[in-house]
Amino acid sequence: MLSIQVIRENQLEVIRRLSMKNFDAAELIASVLELDEKRREFQKQLDELNSQSNQLAREIGILFKSGKTDEGNRLKEQTGPLKTRSKEAEASLDAAKRELDERMVLLPNIPHSSVPKGSSAENNETVYEEGTIPELPDAAIPHWELGPRFGIIDFALGTKITGAGFPVYLNLGAGLQRALINFFLDQALKSGYTEIQPPYLINSASGFGTGQLPDKDGQMYSIPEDDLYLIPTSEVPVTNIYRDVIFKPSDLPVKHVAYSACFRREAGSYGKDVRGLNRLHQFDKVEIVQITEPDLSYDALEEMREYVTGLIRMLELPLRVLNLCGGDISFASAKTYDMEVYSAAQKRWLEVSSVSNFESFQSQRMKLRIKDDSGKTRPAHTLNGSALALPRIVAAILENNQTDKGIRIPEVLVPYTGFSIIS
RNA sequence: GGAGAGAUGGCAGAGCGGUCGAAUGCGGCGGUCUUGAAAACCGUUGACCUGCGAGGGUCCGGGGGUUCGAAUCCCUCUCUCUCCGCCA
Numbered sequence: 001m002l003s004i005q006v007i008r009e010n011q012l013e014v015i016r017r018l019s020m021k022n023f024d025a026a027e028l029i030a031s032v033l034e035l036d037e038k039r040r041e042f043q044k045q046l047d048e049l050n051s052q053s054n055q056l057a058r059e060i061g062i063l064f065k066s067g068k069t070d071e072g073n074r075l076k077e078q079t080g081p082l083k084t085r086s087k088e089a090e091a092s093l094d095a096a097k098r099e100l101d102e103r104m105v106l107l108p109n110i111p112h113s114s115v116p117k118g119s120s121a122e123n124n125e126t127v128y129e130e131g132t133i134p135e136l137p138d139a140a141i142p143h144w145e146l147g148p149r150f151g152i153i154d155f156a157l158g159t160k161i162t163g164a165g166f167p168v169y170l171n172l173g174a175g176l177q178r179a180l181i182n183f184f185l186d187q188a189l190k191s192g193y194t195e196i197q198p199p200y201l202i203n204s205a206s207g208f209g210t211g212q213l214p215d216k217d218g219q220m221y222s223i224p225e226d227d228l229y230l231i232p233t234s235e236v237p238v239t240n241i242y243r244d245v246i247f248k249p250s251d252l253p254v255k256h257v258a259y260s261a262c263f264r265r266e267a268g269s270y271g272k273d274v275r276g277l278n279r280l281h282q283f284d285k286v287e288i289v290q291i292t293e294p295d296l297s298y299d300a301l302e303e304m305r306e307y308v309t310g311l312i313r314m315l316e317l318p319l320r321v322l323n324l325c326g327g328d329i330s331f332a333s334a335k336t337y338d339m340e341v342y343s344a345a346q347k348r349w350l351e352v353s354s355v356s357n358f359e360s361f362q363s364q365r366m367k368l369r370i371k372d373d374s375g376k377t378r379p380a381h382t383l384n385g386s387a388l389a390l391p392r393i394v395a396a397i398l399e400n401n402q403t404d405k406g407i408r409i410p411e412v413l414v415p416y417t418g419f420s421i422i423s
Numbered sequence: 424g425g426a427g428a429g430a431u432g433g434c435a436g437a438g439c440g441g442u443c444g445a446a447u448g449c450g451g452c453g454g455u456c457u458u459g460a461a462a463a464c465c466g467u468u469g470a471c472c473u474g475c476g477a478g479g480g481u482c483c484g485g486g487g488g489u490u491c492g493a494a495u496c497c498c499u500c501u502c503u504c505u506c507c508g509c510c511a
Contacts (some may be wrong), residue, residue, distance in 0.1 A: 043473065047480040054442095054480090057492040061441035064491095072491080079491045246470085373452095377470085 001364040002107050003379070004036055004100075017110045020326030022119050028103055035100040042093035049086040053079060105214065109361040111326045112298075112335040118325030125325065127337070131318035134344050134400050142345040143395040144276030146402060147173065150422050153394075155276070165266065165274070165281035172422045176397075176409070177284060179416035180390050181259050184286035184311065188257035188387060191307055193288055196258040198237030201228045206240040209366040211332035211358075221263050230263035234287045235384045242291060243366040247380060252370065253300060254291040257387070259284070277391035278350065284390040290383045293370065294360065297381035298335075301357040304385045305337045308353045311388055314412045317396050318342035320349055334359045337385075341392065345399035350392040355385030 007014055011029060018025040056079055063072035116125045147153030152173025158166040169177050185195060207213035207229055212220060221230040231237055238258050247254075262285050266274070273279050288307070292300045305321065312319045322338040329336045339353040363369065363379035371377045401408040406423030414420045 040473070043480080047473070050481085051479055053491080057490095058442060060491050065441070076491045083491085 001104055001361060002110065003360065003364055004032070004104070007032060007107075008036065014110060018108065020111050020115065020117060021108050021329070022327045023108055025107060028106060032100065032103050032107075035096055035103065039093065039096040039100055042089055042096055046086060046089040046093055049082060049089055053082050053086065056082070105365075108331045109334050109358065111329060111333075112357070112359075114323070115329065115335050116323060116325040119327035120325075121328050123325040124328055124338070125323040127321040127323050129318075129320045131313075131316075131342075133318050133342050136344050136399075136402065137404070139404075140345050140399070140402055142276065143343070143398040146345075146398045146407065147276070150407065152176070152422060153277070163281070165279070167277065167280065172417075172419060173394075175417055175419070176394065176413075176422075177390060179413050179418075180388075180393065181284060181286060183413055183416050184387060185257060185259055187311060187314075188286065188288055188307075191255075193255045193257035196234075196238050196241070196256050198231070198234050198241075198258050198260060200231050200237075200260060200263075202231055202236050202240070203228060206236055206243070209240045209243050210236045210362050211365065212236060215331065218267055219265055221265055231260060232264045233262050233285060233384075233386075234258040234260035235289060238287065238289045239291075239362060239382055239384065240366065242368045242380075244368075246369045246371050246377060247291070249293065249370060249372055252291060252293055252380065253296070254289075256289045257286060258289070259286045261285075262389075277395045278346075280391055286387050288385050288387045291368065292381050292383065294378065294381050297357050297359060297383060300381075300383055301335065301337070301355065304355045304383060304387075305339075308339050308355060308385055308387050312339060312341055312352070315393065315397065315410045317393070317400065330356065332356075332358050332361050334361065339388075341396045343392070343396045343399050345402070346395075350396060352388050352392045352396075353386040356383060358382045358384075 002014070007029060011033065015025045015029055056075060060072050060075050063069070063075065116123060118124070141149075143153075144155065147167075148155070150172070152170055154168045154170055157168040158164075161168070189195060201223065204213055204227060207217070207220065212229075212232060217229075220232050223229070237260075238256050241256075242254070261282055263282050264280075266279055266281060269279050277283075288304060290297075290300045290304065309319055309321060318341060320340040320342070322340065324336040324338055333356040336354055336356040338351050339355070340349040340351050342348075343350050359381050360379035362382045368380050368382065369377045370380050397410065398407055401410070406421045409417055409420050409422070411420075
C-alpha cells in the first residue's frame, strides 16, 4: 500500500510513475484524494461532537457527585441530539474509510527510477550473463525424460496420488533435493541470515500483509473451513512475523532464511512452461528476507542479488541476471531482479530466483515500522528473494550435466549428497 | 472433543460505572553523585488520527450493546491457561 501522504503531495508524479507499470492511476487517485478529503472532514466533525459529549459527561458526573441531581438531569437532556449526530458522523466516517481502503489496495507499488521502461518480458534489461552454455551430445534429453529414466523423479506417480504438478522424488532424486536445501541453508547462515521454520498455512491477515490478498487469492490454495491459505512462498509467514512490530534502528537489518515447501495453483499456465519441473503446484524453496532502514534497502537489494548469483555460480550453471521492466515487475515490487539459469536440453533460460525490494509497500500494509530516538515512526523497507527455488535448478543440473556415464553432481553438493554421479 | 478460568502499557501487575491513558514494580531513557561503573536519589518513558500550533479525538484481545458517562455491566468472536478425553 502506498502512503496517502505521498499521494497527496505528489499526485502527478505518482500517476506518471505508475504508468510505467502499465497502470492508469489517474481516476483511482482522484477518487482516493477525494475520499481522503471526506474522511478528514468526517473525522473532524466526529472529534468535535465527541469533544462536546465528553465535556457534558464530565460535568454531569461532577454534578451528580456533589448531589446536584436536578442540574445533572437537566444537562442530560442536551446529550440526546449530540448522540444522534455523532452516530451519523461515525457512519459517514466508517463508510469513507472503507471506500478509501478499498481503493488504496488497488494501487500497485511505484517502480524505482532504475527500472527500465517496457510493457512485457521482452523489455527486461539483461544486466549480465556469464558462464558457458554446455554443448550436449546429440542423444541429450530434457529433464522430464532424464528423471524417469534414472528413477529419481516420477511425474506419473505424483499424478496418481495427487494430480499434475506434484512430482514424486525417489532415491537419489530425493537425496539431491535434501542436499540442495541443506546447501542453500548453510550458505545463507554463512552470510549472516538466521534460520526460520515457518508454518505452511497462513491466515488472511498475513496474506494481506505481504500483498497476496485481496487481489491474488486465486493463486493460493485455500482451506475455507478454517479460513487459512497454503503458503505460496515462505516470504509470507516470515515477513509477517514482523506485522505490527516497531523496530529500534539498532534492530536492523533483519536477515532471515527459511526453507519451505511452496504451494501455487498456477491457474492459467499451460504448454512448455509447465512441462516437467518447469512449473509445479508444490515445490521446495529456500527464501531470504530482509528488513532494512529505508535508505539502505537498495544496498540490501544489490547484496541479495550478489548472494544469489554466487549460489548459481557455485552450482556451475550458466547465469543471466535481468532487471525487470515496469510492465513485468509484480504489483507489490518497486524493483526486481530475476536470476535465470540455462537449461541446455530445453535450450531455454529458466527463472530460479526473483529478488525484490518492496520499499514500504508491504510495511505500510503490515504496520511494520521503525521508531528512532526522536520518537518519530516511519515504515521500514522489506525485501525478499529466492535462494533458491529447487525444481528448475534440478532441471538444469540434470540436463546440463548429463554424460554417457550418468548425471554429474556439482562439486559443492557432493559433501551434501554423498554421491557424485547419478547413474 | 468436554468442563472451567482468563486476556490491561516493553514486561509483571492493580483498577467501588464518573477528570483512568490507566496505580505500583521492573525494564528503558535523561540527570545528580563517582576517576569510571554499580548502588542510591531525582526526573522521564505507549500507539494512532487531526491541526502550523495550542489543542482535540481514538485505542485497556476483536466486534456489537446498555448508559449522560464503560478498562469496569451485557452479548458475541478470537486467543491463552488448567483439568478430562484422544493422539504424532
